[in-house]
Each structure stands twice: as structure tokens, then as C-alpha cells.
Amino acid sequence: MAWIDPNFPKTATVSALVGRVLGLNPGMMTGPGTNTYLLGRRDPILLDTGAGIPEYMNELAGYLTERGWKQPSRVVLTHRHRDHLGGVPHLRERFRGLPVGKMIHRDAELPEGIADLRDGATIEGDGVTLRAIYTPGHASDHLCYYLEEENAVFTGDVVLAGSTTVIPAEDGDLLDYMRSLERLRQLGVRRIYPAHGPVVEDGPALIAEYIEHRLLRERQILEVLGDGPRTIPAIVERVYAAVPKHLHAMAGQSVASHLKKLAREGRVREHPATDAPSRWELV
Numbered sequence: 001m002a003w004i005d006p007n008f009p010k011t012a013t014v015s016a017l018v019g020r021v022l023g024l025n026p027g028m029m030t031g032p033g034t035n036t037y038l039l040g041r042r043d044p045i046l047l048d049t050g051a052g053i054p055e056y057m058n059e060l061a062g063y064l065t066e067r068g069w070k071q072p073s074r075v076v077l078t079h080r081h082r083d084h085l086g087g088v089p090h091l092r093e094r095f096r097g098l099p100v101g102k103m104i105h106r107d108a109e110l111p112e113g114i115a116d117l118r119d120g121a122t123i124e125g126d127g128v129t130l131r132a133i134y135t136p137g138h139a140s141d142h143l144c145y146y147l148e149e150e151n152a153v154f155t156g157d158v159v160l161a162g163s164t165t166v167i168p169a170e171d172g173d174l175l176d177y178m179r180s181l182e183r184l185r186q187l188g189v190r191r192i193y194p195a196h197g198p199v200v201e202d203g204p205a206l207i208a209e210y211i212e213h214r215l216l217r218e219r220q221i222l223e224v225l226g227d228g229p230r231t232i233p234a235i236v237e238r239v240y241a242a243v244p245k246h247l248h249a250m251a252g253q254s255v256a257s258h259l260k261k262l263a264r265e266g267r268v269r270e271h272p273a274t275d276a277p278s279r280w281e282l283v
């Protein structure tokens with residue numbers, strides 16, 4: 001299935017306790033768009049809010065009516081990226097006094113009056129119990145939410161269906177990310193509800209695939225450095241030989257995130273150079 005699937009349903013009831021409304025923001029980074037989820041039997045909790053696309057509010061209203069629901073009881077957010085919290089102002093305009101929560105962590109600017117959610121926080125809805133799980137790596141403020149009644153997890157951008165997760169240079173951290181994947185693995189969930197793409201029925205298999213993919217890249221990078229110090233572009237040339245050139249800049253970011261992780265683990269070190277890319281070597 002294509003990552004940007006034009007036939008991805010705008011709304012869906014994916015389980016007795018979980019409804020899904022698409023954020024209507026398709027793209028390279030978001031696939032079919034950002035998923036927002038409505039959890040519970042009545043007065044559902046809304047998990048993420050999309051990017052703030054105006055038509056989303058109509059989709060959401062239509063779906064609430066279809067389910068015989070008046071409004072969400074509250075909003076919980078996975079992280080600060082705009083395609084997850086951009087819908088908060090529209091929602092508050094429509095539903096006065098709607099409580100909104102997220103982990104507040106290194107946030108430069110957030111809408112007013114957002115409650116702080118911490119690792120382990122329990123959020124009770126109508127027939128649903130969510131537990132916040134701190135999972136940094138893609139973003140330093142990222143929470144996944146474990147749904148007790150289904151032994152399922154809402155992974156936000158930590159695990160996606162149909163693409164790999166980006167580790168942004170400024171706020172991302174691959175070592176944290178690998179630890180977050182390990183934490184998710186240990187939950188032993190059945191289903192994964194990702195922020196982008198369809199429901200994943202075999203959660204453990206996808207998490208294992210994500211971990212293996214990163215470990216494979218790491219082995220490849222270490223192998224290149226085994227031949228002597230190299231710059232990031234030189235590493236990309238070797239490791240991503242099969243990938244088209246126009247994607248090499250993005251691949252360079254991925255290699256940089258690996259080198260940062262390996263440096264934190266004391267396995268490689270950087271030799272900065274003036275007016276040239278740093279060279280990296282094994283310790």
C-alpha cells in the first residue's frame with residue numbers, strides 16, 4: 001500500500017472502543033494524514049487533533065453525530081509537532097472549556113492552559129483507561145498511550161504504519177528512541193494504533209522490525225568506519241549506495257543521528273574540521 005494512500009478512510013470505527021478521524025493533511029511526512037482517535041463508549045477522549053485543517057472539524061462533527069456523541073470529554077496529545085496539536089484552537093472554539101493535556105517539556109510555545117501529563121499518568125474515560133508512557137527520541141516531549149482494555153498502544157510518531165520515524169537533529173535523539181522502542185516492546189501489546197497509517201494487528205512484529213532496521217544501519221556504519229575515519233557524506237555514499245542521490249541529504253541526517261548515539265555510547269568520536277565536514281572514527 002502506498003504511504004500517501006488517497007483512499008485512506010476519513011473516518012473509521014476500528015474497534016468497539018476506538019474511533020478514528022483523519023486530520024486531512026496528507027504529505028511526504030504525514031502519509032495519508034495524521035490520525036486522531038476517539039476513545040470510549042460515550043464522551044470520548046480525543047487523542048491528537050490534526051494539523052488545524054478547517055475541514056477536519058466537519059469530519060469530526062460528522063463522526064461524533066454518527067456515533068451519537070455530543071463532544072469529546074478531553075484532549076490528550078502525543079507531542080508538540082504541529083500536525084498533532086494544530087487543531088487545538090479550533091476544538092476549543094467549538095467546545096468551550098475542553099481540557100487539553102500533554103507532557104510539557106522544552107516547549108517554547110504552546111496554546112494557553114494545557115495541563116501537564118507525566119510518565120505513568122492514568123487517564124480515565126468512559127470504559128477506557130489510558131496510561132501515559134514517556135517515549136522520547138522522535139520528540140523530547142513524546143508520550144505514547146497504553147489502552148488497558150485492549151492491551152493496545154497509541155504510538156504517536158514513535159512507530160508508524162508504512163514508513164520509518166524521523167529523528168530530527170535538534171530535538172530528536174536516536175539513543176532515547178531505541179530505549180523507547182524497547183519500552184514499547186516490553187509492553188507486549190497486541191495492536192498498535194499509529195499516528196500515521198492503518199491499525200497494526202501484530203504490534204510486536206512491527207516493533208521488532210523497527211529495532212532491527214536501526215541496528216542494521218548501525219552495523220553498516222560501524223563497518224564503514226572500520227576502514228578508517230570518514231565524513232558523513234562518505235558514509236552515506238557507501239551505506240546508501242542503492243538509494244537515489246536526491247535522498248542523500250535526508251540519509252545524512254539519519255547517519256548523523258546514529259553517530260550521535262554511538263558517540264553517547266563512547267563507541268565513536270568526532271574530529272571537527274574548519275570549513276569541512278567532521279570526520280568520524282571508531283574509539
Ligand SMILES: [Zn+2]
Pocket residue numbers: 079081138139157
Ligand atoms: Zn512528530
